[in-house]
Amino acid sequence: DTQMTQSPSTLSASVGDRVTITCRASQTISSWLAWYQQKPGKAPKLLIYRASTLESGVPSRFTGSGSGTEFTLTISSLQPDDFATYYCQEYNSESQTFGQGTKLEIK
Amino acid sequence: QVQLQESGPGLVGPSETLSLTCTVSGDSVSSSSNYWSWIRQSPEKGLEWIGYIYYIGTTKYNPSLRSRVTMSVDTSNNQFSLRLSSVTAADMAVYYCARGYGVFDQWGQGTLVTVSS
Numbered sequence: 001d002t003q004m005t006q007s008p009s010t011l012s013a014s015v016g017d018r019v020t021i022t023c024r025a026s027q028t029i030s031s032w033l034a035w036y037q038q039k040p041g042k043a044p045k046l047l048i049y050r051a052s053t054l055e056s057g058v059p060s061r062f063t064g065s066g067s068g069t070e071f072t073l074t075i076s077s078l079q080p081d082d083f084a085t086y087y088c089q090e091y092n093s094e095s096q097t098f099g100q101g102t103k104l105e106i107k
Numbered sequence: 108q109v110q111l112q113e114s115g116p117g118l119v120g121p122s123e124t125l126s127l128t129c130t131v132s133g134d135s136v137s138s139s140s141n142y143w144s145w146i147r148q149s150p151e152k153g154l155e156w157i158g159y160i161y162y163i164g165t166t167k168y169n170p171s172l173r174s175r176v177t178m179s180v181d182t183s184n185n186q187f188s189l190r191l192s193s194v195t196a197a198d199m200a201v202y203y204c205a206r207g208y209g210v211f212d213q214w215g216q217g218t219l220v221t222v223s224s
Contacts, residue, residue, distance in 0.1 A: 034210050043203055043214035044154070055212065087154060091209030095169050098154035 002027050002090050006099035012107040017078045021102045023071045023088035032092040035064055035073045038101075039084045047086075048073065078104075109133040111204050111215035118221050119198075125191040125220055129204030130184070134213075137162045137182045142208035145178065145189045148217070149200035159208045160187050167208070194222050 003026035013019050023033065031051035036044035046055045048064035051071055061076040075082055083106050088099040115127035129143070136143055145157040158168035160178040168176045177190040191198060199222045205211040 032209065036211075043205075043217055044211070045214075046210065046212045049210040089154070094167075095171065096156035096209065098156075100153050 001095050002029060002093040002097050004088055004090055004097050004099040006086075006088055006102045008102060009100070010103045010105060012105045013078055014107045015078050015080055019075050019078060019104065021073045021086055021088075021104075023066075023073070023099050025069045025071075025090055025092075028068045029090045029092035031067045032090055033064075033066070033071050034089045034091065035062075036087045036089065037082075037084045038087065044087060075104075109206065109213045111206065111213060113202060113204050113215045113218040115218065115220075117219055118223060119194050120224050121195060121222055122193055125189070125194050125198065125202075125222075127189045127202055127204075127218065127220070128186050129188070129215060130186050131206075132185070134206065135182075136180055136185050136187055141206055143180070143187045144205045144208060144211060146203045146205055146211065146214075147198075147200040148203065149197075151197070152200070155200075157189065157191075157202075196222050198222055 005024045007022050033051045035048040038044040047058050052064045063074045085101045085103045087101050110132045112130045119125045142159040144159040148154045160166050160180050166178050175192045180187045201217040201219050203217045204215045206213040
């Protein structure tokens with residue numbers, strides 16, 4: 001199984017900050033990685049797929065990068081609507097494993 | 108606008124079979140372009156992909172659940188379904204249906220399933 005590890009688990013930041021979330025895979029997954037945003041009581045929302053392709057309608061302040069085993073999600077200038085939990089997910093293996101999540105909190 | 112809606116019992120007894128249905132609007136489960144998945148989320152295990160079904164009935168399941176999972180598709184009602192047998196407390200979770208395999212671009216709102224006698 002491919003394990004996905006996100007860091008940090010919690011991130012405190014302010015509106016306007018630039019933040020980066022890291023996701024590491026236990027084995028190489030090429031660029032088969034997606035990022036999701038989830039708000040309390042809601043389903044996850046797709047932000048980025050194939051490591052760096054922005055889903056239609058997602059603001060350009062969200063950027064994904066990386067390949068192989070290390071990936072990052074960067075939000076260039078935090079907006080109030082961005083405070084949520086973020087998950088990475090690999091789709092290289094049979095299990096399609098998700099990371100444990102990074103909760104982005106208001107400082 | 109694509110919408111997915113889960114339905115089914117919110118309470119299942121231990122060792123019983125969990126059954127959920129996802130009704131799709133704004134898209135067709137018969138489309139050759141899409142796969143239809145089930146994903147669950149619990150505090151203990153986080154987000155876990157359960158499996159997918161394709162309109163012709165092809166399925167693929169997460170190896171960790173393969174022995175207990177069955178999925179089916181009902182093209183006449185634009186629905187697809189999940190059955191999970193021999194449930195335990197570890198199967199208590201919010202269950203989501205979603206469009207896609209690998210990349211899940213549309214999700215239902217989720218339904219909480221509790222396992223209790």
